[in-house]
Amino acid sequence: MTRKLFSLFVLFLCVHFYQNNVLITKTEHLNTVRPPSNIKVTNISTNSATVSWDPVIGTGHLVKYNIVGIPGSGGSRYTTATSIDLTDLQRCKGYEVTVSNVQAGGGDSNPVFFTTNNFYCLYTPSDNPTHVPDLYISNVAVNAVGLPPMISNSGNSAFTKYFEDPSRKVRLVLGSIGNTISITKAGPSSQSPGYMRVFIDFDGDGSFGNSPSESILFSNGSTDATVTATFSVPSQNPQKPCKLAMRVVSSPSAAILTCASYGEIEDYEVELIDPVNLSLAVDETSKPKEISIYPNPASEILYISGLSSETDYEIFSVSGQKTGAGRTSENSADIRHLAKGIYFIQLKNKENITRLKFIKK
Template sequence: MTKKLLYVFSLILGVSSFQATHKIEEEPKSLFYCDTNAPTGLQMSNITLTSGTVTWTADPNTPDNRIRYRIPGTTTWMTADVASGQNSFTITGLQPCTTYEVQVVKVCTVQGTWSNPVFFTTTLNYCASASTDTAMMHISNVTVNSTGITTPMVSNSGPSSYTDYRSDLSRRVKFFIGSTGNKLSVTNTWTGTPGTTTVTAWIDLNANGIFESNERVMVANNVTQAAPAVSVFTIPSLAALTTCGVTMRVVSNQTMPADACGTFTYGEVEDYGVDFIDSTLGVEESGKSAKPEIYPNPASDILNISGISEAANFEIYNALGQKTGEGKVEDHKVDLHHLSKGVYFIQLKDKEKVTRLKFIKK
């Protein structure tokens, strides 16, 4: 009898053990394979005035993700669930000319850790263009003399397949709408034996993000190192006013390009930011109406400031309202090396005018 009881008891234990083992094997894989670590490889692309696409490194074991975004410094996040198995999401309905921060998180049985944020600013997005070989020749100088603007824009540079100068305030170009006699000069330098090239330039006059054929402001053939390519042109009265500005693209190529997009072998492409000024205002009035702007935002070590005089002073405050720095704006720049990462406000005092702007130290 005792042996029978022991046998039955052992049988029950064996069944229970088997059931427990079987149950564990049937548990959802997410309990074992779901990775709640923060996603990596975040990047922004296809940025327009009102949208942008965020992508990240896919995790096949964790197909579900969630994104969130906000204007830096604000407390409210906008969230959205990403379609299962996708590692990209297009955010729409954004404010033009505005900086946003975006984060991504993996979602399984529980929500994981949010990724490090990536920042982007809504603006016009243009087609890509670049050379593949800079060993033969490159653009060495671009100079713009704008009618009604006292100081020309002068840009000296070395070899590069493509250079984006749109964030460089010292190289920003300004034109009065309806102005005539604006002059663009482009100099090329040969590393090897001097030859000839073509130089073409476009300005996105209607601010639609496309360099159209009727927006070409320079077409020059057989340009040599001895003399720059020069073009004189008019900014039409119908040019679009936009707070984000538009782009001027300069292309130096051995052959005449069909358009402003794509790659080619020898030469260089340079992009410049352009601001249109209402021609109904005088030069003096336009200068007075200029609003202070800061760039880049987020900033690392230096904050550039436009729209101010040489006599401007600044004060910096953190998110708690505590003053963290003050001084005189030197050469339209403010040093941020002493600041830790976070959201700050810079107060600019320019004569009788006081402006307060928000920025991020990254």
């Protein structure tokens, strides 16, 4: 009898030990299932973007995306990879994207915000796509009323987009008059006269020259090395979340086209500044090496200057509650999901952490 009781006791201990270990193993397994981290959005265009993340334990991932503030405006995509291309986005819209681990207990990642681009046709010479012009743009200088000048020196190329260079951003004050722009040409004198034209997409519709005010310089066969023009800026901001552009076109022909030319094209990002924020904008441009934000207050997009690359950020309310996170896209962060109030944005640039206060209006 004693032997039977001892055997039952041993059996009970074995079963108990087995159940505990199975439960611990399952718990540990679930604890290792985490939502994806280090979410990045790259290759952003007018209607597409690439979302990527670090590998995690799980059977697959569900990528969910919507226009900020409009549930159901996007979609969801399943993949077993660690990146996916979203190809059904809308032009000039702010998006929120999360990536979830479909295995039980994985959960959703923190949301990441990005904005699709406006459509600006590229340099596409139909007959000679490798053409490099003899007569080219060597200097562009914009002197905006009330702001430091933007000066851009460049070499010989067919097409250059300077959107990623904050030192070449063209800042203009809404409603200002008497702004000037000058274009200097370089190359063999035999190529002169040259034809030059400059457009600014003031209405943010993704095209140039739809209204006379968008053509701010037209040099019709000038032999001068430098041509200049004076222009005004509309008083109304188009309130587009995506970036506006200034296009400088140099052509050996009077038939200047904004998207196809045998000369040269340079594109610059344009920021339209409310006169109320003029002093802040002057401060920002005078400290190019420091990390700073503008405009402040801001309503939709918070721009960040002084960054050398895409940077992770977190947003906190004044009470310390985390209200958003993501990765900067073209030196900006989308803040349209925030309620009106005072916030802090925390940026981790390399090994340094910068914390800046801003107002969402």
